[in-house]
Amino acid sequence: xxxxxxxGRVVTMDPERRIQDADVLVRDGxxxxxxxxxxxxxxxxxxxxxVIDCEGLIVLPGLVQAHIxxxxxxxxxxxxxxxxxxxxxxxIWPLEAAHTEESxxxxxxxxxxxLLLGGxxxxxxxxxxxxxxxAFEALESIGLRATSGKCLMDSGDNPPALREPTDRALAExxxxxxxxxxxxxxxxxxxxxxxxxxxxxxxxxRAVSDLAAKAGAVIHTHAAETPVELAAxxxxxxxxxxxVAAWAxxxxxxxxxxxSTPSARCASxx
Ligand SMILES: [Zn+2]
Numbered sequence: 001x002x003x004x005x006x007x008g009r010v011v012t013m014d015p016e017r018r019i020q021d022a023d024v025l026v027r028d029g030x031x032x033x034x035x036x037x038x039x040x041x042x043x044x045x046x047x048x049x050x051v052i053d054c055e056g057l058i059v060l061p062g063l064v065q066a067h068i069x070x071x072x073x074x075x076x077x078x079x080x081x082x083x084x085x086x087x088x089x090x091x092i093w094p095l096e097a098a099h100t101e102e103s104x105x106x107x108x109x110x111x112x113x114x115l116l117l118g119g120x121x122x123x124x125x126x127x128x129x130x131x132x133x134x135a136f137e138a139l140e141s142i143g144l145r146a147t148s149g150k151c152l153m154d155s156g157d158n159p160p161a162l163r164e165p166t167d168r169a170l171a172e173x174x175x176x177x178x179x180x181x182x183x184x185x186x187x188x189x190x191x192x193x194x195x196x197x198x199x200x201x202x203x204x205x206r207a208v209s210d211l212a213a214k215a216g217a218v219i220h221t222h223a224a225e226t227p228v229e230l231a232a233x234x235x236x237x238x239x240x241x242x243x244v245a246a247w248a249x250x251x252x253x254x255x256x257x258x259x260s261t262p263s264a265r266c267a268s269x270x
Contacts, residue, residue: 001048002027008054010034013061024059062121062145067220070135070148071096071104071128073111084226089159096128096151097161104131108138116144126151126193126220129162129169136180139188149193149220150176154204166204170211177215191220197233 005024012018012034025033072092079091099107104127115123125148127135132150139146150173154166173192181190192208194200200208212219224230 001050002032003050003052005052005054005059008057008059011058011060060119063119065115065120065123068111068115068123068125069127070108070111070123070125071099073107073114074103083228085228093159093162097159099128099131101131101134104128105134105138108135109142112139112142112144112146116142121145123147124191124218124220125149126191126195129153129164132176133179136176136183136188140184143187145187147189147191147218147220148180149173149191149217152192152194152204152208153199155199155201158199166201166207169204170207173208174211177211177217181215181217189217190215191218193220196222196225196229197236198229202236 003026005026007021007023010020010022010024012020020034020036022034022036024031072095075092075095078095079087082091108125108127112123115121122145125135125139125146127148127150129151132148135148139148150169152164152169152173153162154164154169156163177190177192180188182188192212194205194208197205208219211217222229224233
């Protein structure tokens, strides 16, 4: 059924980045026309057209959430005011380890519903170690455009409840990628998601690079979030840690002091 949005201020995001007072006609899920007098045209008057008065409102494209953990939706308020390392080790990792397939599904569903109600239509998500397929099922159902991936944690430093053998972590990632990358007519995509350098072995990181390149998928990770993380990464590979920090800082810190890229989160330039 066609939908006509009338009288709003439209942020077109066209090549000229025009912002104009106009009507927007949507048909079959796609924008068919943007113009000042669509409500007076045949399209605007067509039987069955739903007309929504947007006078005084801004009509803009969906927002993009460039880094989120839908698996942590249910944890809000349970682990505030802690340094990242304590936040993870004392609260978040035990909570993630307690997830069931059902709780991952509803955590993703709730988070996705909140995002859609707030105007976000596309996300880059990192799930936990287990039950990532349940999150994809929720995302498939609710209609959000999403890139998501199973969190990878194979190093000996990880809590036993989340640590996985390297081969098993990679095999499950590849299987999930085969099933979900490009699913829902391309609306869903897979990302390979090593949690961060200290949680992963070198062989896993190298294999992830190969798997992602082969599948045409992105890698989604955290980089240089805190000095403690950077020091841990430096002990393993000083040159690599410096390169990652510089790379992340270049891509996230210039426009603002914190931020996200399509593939990594960086909260500290140090
Ligand atoms: Zn994160």
